[in-house]
Amino acid sequence: xxxxxxxxxxxxxxxxxxxxxxxxxxxxxxxxxxxxxxxxxxxxxxxxxxxxxxxxxxxxxxxxxxxxxxxxxxxxxxxxxxxxxxxxxxxxxxxxxxxxxxxxxxxxxxxxxxxxxxxxxxxxxxxxxxxxxxxxxxxxxxxxxxxxxxxxxxxxxxxxxxxxxxxxxxxxxxxxxxxxxxxxxxxxxxxxxxxxxxxxxxxxxxxxxxxxxxxxxxxxxxxxxxxxxxxxxxxxxxxxxxxxxxxxxx
Numbered sequence: 152x153x154x155x156x157x158x159x160x161x162x163x164x165x166x167x168x169x170x171x172x173x174x175x176x177x178x179x180x181x182x183x184x185x186x187x188x189x190x191x192x193x194x195x196x197x198x199x200x201x202x203x204x205x206x207x208x209x210x211x212x213x214x215x216x217x218x219x220x221x222x223x224x225x226x227x228x229x230x231x232x233x234x235x236x237x238x239x240x241x242x243x244x245x246x247x248x249x250x251x252x253x254x255x256x257x258x259x260x261x262x263x264x265x266x267x268x269x270x271x272x273x274x275x276x277x278x279x280x281x282x283x284x285x286x287x288x289x290x291x292x293x294x295x296x297x298x299x300x301x302x303x304x305x306x307x308x309x310x311x312x313x314x315x316x317x318x319x320x321x322x323x324x325x326x327x328x329x330x331x332x333x334x335x336x337x338x339x340x341x342x343x344x345x346x347x348x349x350x351x352x353x354x355x356x357x358x359x360x361x362x363x364x365x366x367x368x369x370x371x372x373x374x375x376x377x378x379x380x381x382x383x384x385x386x387x388x389x390x391x392x393x394x395x396x397x398x399x400x401x
Contacts, residue, residue: 153192153200155185165276167220168213171396172278175375179368179393182281183207186215190250190275197246198239201279209282210237212245213395216253217274220397222378224265229255230275234282242279249277283392287357288385289318291369294399298330299323301365303357319356327366332356357386364391372396 156176159165165173169186183205187197201210214230231252233245253275262269289303301321320333334356357365365384368391373380376396383395 152188153185153196154188155200155204159186164217164274166215166217167397168215168395169276169278171220171376172393175372175393175396178375179372180390181393182283184278184280187246187250187277187279190247192246194239194243197243201237201242205279205281207281208236209234209284210242210245211280211282212242212249213278213280214249214252215276215278217272217276218270220395222398223400224262225397225400226258226261229257229261246277246279250275280394283385283387283394285385285387287361289383291365291380291382291384292399293369293373293381294379295322298325299327299369301369304335305356321357321362323366327370361386361389361391368393 156173159173165186165188172181172184175181185200185204211232211234213232214226216226216230218224219226219230229252231249233248235241235245253273258273259269287303287305290301292300292302299322301323302318303321304318317335319335320331322330322332324330365386368384369382372382372393376398379399381397381399382393385392385394
């Protein structure tokens with residue numbers, strides 16, 4: 152079944168990623184999206200939904216397995232998350248790949264390590280989101296040591312994942328007042344035979360205006376959940392988007 156959020160009358164079994172976004176969909180700026188609840192979807196229906204709901208050049212397919220991004224277990228890095236430029240066949244293949252990632256051979260080992268048992272009746276759902284080509288983006292942790300941590304970078308987060316650059320770090324106290332703002336130094340690497348400089352003194356970090364906007368929304372977001380949150384966010388064209396919200400797994 153392919154559904155958008157206006158059609159949901161129950162969020163049971165759709166996974167933490169979808170459930171948490173569902174809670175804030177009316178109150179925060181989030182990318183356009185819809186959900187696929189089983190892998191026997193109709194290709195025409197898939198593309199009709201994409202064109203009518205998302206209608207963007209780029210998309211990202213994310214997993215939302217039942218129990219994923221829950222308070223007790225995150226499943227971080229175990230499932231596929233795929234972004235690409237839209238075409239009918241590519242979207243179909245990427246949705247299928249995310250569904251197939253439930254067959255990850257490390258799942259049993261991971262669940263037994265974290266939960267001391269295997270989860271029965273695993274069910275995968277796929278979230279198809281508009282992919283925001285951001286200017287500044289990354290994560291926020293509402294609980295970091297005794298404070299709050301915002302990590303971010305200009306351009307693609309893949310640079311962080313690949314350990315090419317370090318993130319900028321904004322540390323706030325529990326009242327959201329700034330403690331420190333660590334701005335990364337210049338990094339350089341070769342990508343497809345081109346010299347790329349990540350560092351830009353003028354716009355590599357959050358402006359005061361964007362920083363105030365982010366902090367304001369993080370304060371507001373925390374009031375919607377009864378747990379400490381890990382937030383993936385991005386800023387494009389002066390707009391702040393909330394991409395994901397999950398509990399900080401204990």
